[in-house]
Amino acid sequence: MIKLIANPIAGRGRGGKILPQVQQALNRAGLEFSEAVTTKPLEAIDLARQAAEEGYELVVALGGDGTSHEVANGLLSSGNSEVTLGIIPIGTGNDFASMFDTPTDLEAVALRLREGKTRLIDVGRVGDRYFVNTLGIGFDALASVEALKIQHLLSGMPLYLVAVLITLREYKIPHITVEFDGQRLSMPMTMLVVANGKREGGGFLIAPDAENDDGLFDICLARGLGRLGILRLLPEVMRGTHVDKEPVTMAKAKRVILDSPDPLPVHADGEIIYTDAHHLEIEIIPRRLRVIT
16 A cells, blocks of 8 residues: 655645546555645654554655655655565656656656655764755755745755855855764865755756665765855856865765854755754765665
């Protein structure tokens, strides 16, 4: 039995508009399902946890990266380790779904759900929150905040590019001390991303070599950059060619500890989880979540 959790405001309201078509596609594929529609932020966490505890074998997130993030958190915090996450991507970025080449055509995604092929992926954890794609600190997180404010009909990379340009106007570079697997760096850092997946922000290849089932984070940090430096680096990040460019450092680790005297904004899978963090302990949990592929 399948539980469909739909976010009606995902994709600039597309989630609500497309729900009847999703229902028809699932019916044509011969899938039995019940559904729940979210009415407020974070509600999908509780709905997914309840579905897992009720014994649903497959819980499907209809929405964007934020919806997948919430549903994954609900499943991971339940007592059911056998439940599988499915995705029908209709958000503004769909970076997490891209890791599995998830189709956007409803008939195709319904058939994929029926086929039921799965694999286990790693997840990250910071405090009591899980993340499945990326955790961003500093500039990265502030750009996510600005993206949420933009009301124009933008999505994907164009939306995040506009958010980046807005963030550039008043960004102050924090001083961060980061420790990972025996290494320690302490300096002004424009951005630090702890990645489980390859891309974020609607297509920025922040960690092109990342694999979400290798038991390791890919860390991308950029030492203190001014506005011009960020603008010069931006096209490289879009292509994933920044990894060997100054002032970028790439590394792999199982555990990351951050400290800063400055208040750090933090996003998990594009969702803002802290606005003034000073200490973070981030760990990877290998092969913890089963996902339809």
